[in-house]
Amino acid sequence: MSEYINIFFIILRRDLMLAFRNKAEFVNPLMFFIIVIVLFPLAFGSDSALLKQLTSGIIWVTALLATTLSLETIFRSDFEDGSIEQFTLSRYPLTLLVSAKILAHWITFGLPLIAISLFTGFILSLPNQTIVALCITLALGTPVLSLIGAITVALTIGLRGGMLLSLLILPLTMPVLIFSMLAIQNATIGQPISAEIYFLAGILVLAMTLAPIATAAALRIRLS
Amino acid sequence: MSQFKVIQLECIRRDNILFQGLNFSLEDGGLLQIDGVNGSGKSSLLQMCSGLIQVSEGEITWNGENIIDCRYQFQSDISYFGHSNGVKAGLTAIENMIVMHALAGNSSRINYSAILEQIGLTGMEDVLSSRMSAGQKRRLGLARLFMSKAKLWLLDEPFNALDKQGKAVIERVIVQHCSAGGIVIFATHQTMEIDGYPLQHIHLGNEQ
Numbered sequence: 001m002s003e004y005i006n007i008f009f010i011i012l013r014r015d016l017m018l019a020f021r022n023k024a025e026f027v028n029p030l031m032f033f034i035i036v037i038v039l040f041p042l043a044f045g046s047d048s049a050l051l052k053q054l055t056s057g058i059i060w061v062t063a064l065l066a067t068t069l070s071l072e073t074i075f076r077s078d079f080e081d082g083s084i085e086q087f088t089l090s091r092y093p094l095t096l097l098v099s100a101k102i103l104a105h106w107i108t109f110g111l112p113l114i115a116i117s118l119f120t121g122f123i124l125s126l127p128n129q130t131i132v133a134l135c136i137t138l139a140l141g142t143p144v145l146s147l148i149g150a151i152t153v154a155l156t157i158g159l160r161g162g163m164l165l166s167l168l169i170l171p172l173t174m175p176v177l178i179f180s181m182l183a184i185q186n187a188t189i190g191q192p193i194s195a196e197i198y199f200l201a202g203i204l205v206l207a208m209t210l211a212p213i214a215t216a217a218a219l220r221i222r223l224s
Numbered sequence: 225m226s227q228f229k230v231i232q233l234e235c236i237r238r239d240n241i242l243f244q245g246l247n248f249s250l251e252d253g254g255l256l257q258i259d260g261v262n263g264s265g266k267s268s269l270l271q272m273c274s275g276l277i278q279v280s281e282g283e284i285t286w287n288g289e290n291i292i293d294c295r296y297q298f299q300s301d302i303s304y305f306g307h308s309n310g311v312k313a314g315l316t317a318i319e320n321m322i323v324m325h326a327l328a329g330n331s332s333r334i335n336y337s338a339i340l341e342q343i344g345l346t347g348m349e350d351v352l353s354s355r356m357s358a359g360q361k362r363r364l365g366l367a368r369l370f371m372s373k374a375k376l377w378l379l380d381e382p383f384n385a386l387d388k389q390g391k392a393v394i395e396r397v398i399v400q401h402c403s404a405g406g407i408v409i410f411a412t413h414q415t416m417e418i419d420g421y422p423l424q425h426i427h428l429g430n431e432q
Contacts, residue, residue, distance in 0.1 A: 003331070010326045018314045082308025082365075089274055090327040091300030224277045 007092050008100045015104030018077075026108045029070035033113060036062045037120050055124050056134050056184045059117050063138065064145065064173055068166045070109045071149040074101065075219070079157050084219055094216035102150045102212065110142035133187030137180035140200040147211035148172050154218035176203060226287055226301070226375055227251050228407055233272065233282035235265050242268060243428055246282070250409070255402045255421060258411040260428030266411035267307065269428065270380045273409060274304040286376075300329055303374035305382060309365030313354035317345060317364055320353055324368040339370045343393060358385045369397055377401060379410035392417070 019026050040058050044051040078084045078101075087097045117138055121131040152168040183196035233246040242265030250256055258266050271277040273284060275291050275298065284291050291298045311320050321336050340346060343363045353361055362385045369377065377398070383391045391414070398408050399421050416423060 003329070007326050010323060014312070014315070014319070014323050017319065018312065021314045077313070080308070081312060082306055082310040083312060085276065085304065085306050085308065086310040086324075086327060086368075088276065089299055089302065089304045091296065091329040092327070093296070 004092065004096060008096060011097050011100035012104050015101055016107065019104065019108040025073050026070060026112075029066045029109065030112055030116060032069060033062055033066040034116060034120070036065070037124075041124065051124075052126075055121075055126055056130055056188075057181060059120065059134060060137070060141075060177060060180055060184075063113055063117070063142065064170065064177065065166075066113065067109065067142070067145040067149060068169050071105070071146070071153050071169070072165060074105050074150060074153050075157050079222075085223065088220060088223060094219065095212045098150065098154075098215045098219070099212040102146050102215070105150070106143050106146045110138075110146060113142055114138045127188060129190065130184060130188045133184045133193055136193075136197060137183050137200060140197070140204050141176045141180050144176050144200075144204050144207045145169075145173055147207040150215045151211055151218055154215045154222065157219075157222050176200065179203070225252055226407065227285075228254075228273075228376055228409075229285045229288075230273070231283045231285070233269075233284065234280065235268050235272065236280065237265070237268060246426075248424075248426060250407050250424075252405040252407065253402050254407045254424065255398065255418075256409045256424045256426060257416060258409065258426045258428060259413050261413075264429030266428060267380050270304075270378050270409065270411055271306075274302060274378050275299070276304075301374055302376045302378060303328070303368060303372040304378045304380075305365065305368065306380045307384075309361050310368070311353050311361050311365045314352065316350045316352055317356075318349045320364060321367055321371070325371045328368060328372045328374070330371055330373050334371055339367050342370060343367055344390060359387060359390060362386055363390055366394060369394075369401075375406055377406065377408045377410070379408065381412055382410055383412055383414050 037059060040054070041051060044054075075084065078087070088094050090097070114135055118131065118135055121134055126134070149169050152165055152172070156165050156168065179196045179199045183193040183200070186193045186196065227249065228251075229249040231247055234244045235242040235246075242263075246269070248256065258269060260266055268277060272279055275284075275295065278292075286294065286298045286301065310324070312323070315323070317340060318336050321339070325334055337349060340348060343366060345360060345363055348356070348360070353364060356364065366382060379398075382394055386394065395416060395418055398410070399418055402408055402421065
């Protein structure tokens with residue numbers, strides 16, 4: 001067992017190290033996230049009532065788009081330099097190694113994304129309870145995005161055209177968006193949001209359990 | 225005693241039959257060279273042997289069991305080295321070796337510098353592999369052979385990009401591994417300079 005924990009952390013550390021040495025890869029999607037959010041006040045005027053209603057939705061949709069951008073690179077270099085072959089043929093389950101890679105992706109992308117959303121929420125003067133709901137839904141939702149994204153990236157790896165990836169990921173993430181927006185709307189009008197939170201947590205557990213298995217299977221198919 | 229056996233194997237790629245009815249069997253100490261022209265199926269054969277590509281017709285067994293049925297046991301017994309080196313450009317030589325070592329499931333302590341010295345990368349511990357030449361990257365990739373506990377080595381064109389001296393080092397390791405009871409299958413069209421060790425040959429393709 002400790003052997004498995006050990007290899008998990010070695011792969012996690014490897015991926016984090018690679019991410020910090022090649023910062024553009026994860027900083028660019030985050031910059032994209034910030035810039036797109038900033039575009040909306042410019043388009044609608046910063047004090048319009050319409051904007052206030054839309055802000056949390058804008059943040060969530062932009063988060064989805066930015067995730068799609070950031071996910072593209074999760075397996076690409078490993079596929080090109082033969083690391084995936086070595087992972088697949090190692091004595092450890094590919095599912096475990098893939099989980100470590102997905103966690104590394106979430107740490108370098110999901111976590112900063114939540115922090116930035118908190119910050120932009122304040123700048124765009126959202127009410128406090130809305131900001132709290134936004135952060136909770138993002139904390140539960142972004143890991144789901146990384147997990148579901150990993151499956152589709154594994155399926156499309158080596159194929160040309162990044163558009164296909166977006167077309168596959170975005171429909172699959174709709175349930176997360178729906179429950180998150182419901183939670184945020186309810187929080188804004190002072191209603192309890194536990195039901196939506198439980199649903200999101202349920203989706204997260206489901207994705208955590210199944211997505212690594214599906215990703216590993218997809219990678220095996222792509223290699224053969 | 226381990227036994228690697230290929231029975232009536234067939235390989236079809238893009239509607240072409242590359243080879244058909246291929247049989248061979250290797251036991252402890254077996255050394256097999258696969259040669260043939262480009263596109264004759266050398267890499268495909270090695271990928272099938274490793275389990276990366278599914279076998280459509282025929283069977284591959286390890287100690288009498290189909291390799292698909294005993295996948296994890298089989299995978300802990302093999303070390304596969306393909307066309308790509310499996311070396312990460314963003315990591316240094318040592319960091320790459322730590323990952324290779326961990327993936328090989330080898331828990332014993334290892335002197336990384338000594339291995340680097342053996343493969344002719346002395347003093348390059350902290351050099352990013354993106355700064356290395358093609359041959360140096362290949363050598364670093366082959367470092368996994370020095371850390372592997374695996375019994376069966378599957379090497380696809382191990383001498384690519386290597387100079388004469390590098391080739392000699394790898395030839396020596398291969399013979400050492402076989403003498404110690406290991407099994408090596410490798411594909412190359414270069415001539416092996418191995419003296420005094422029985423080398424089996426398989427020639428793929430029609431051209432004789």
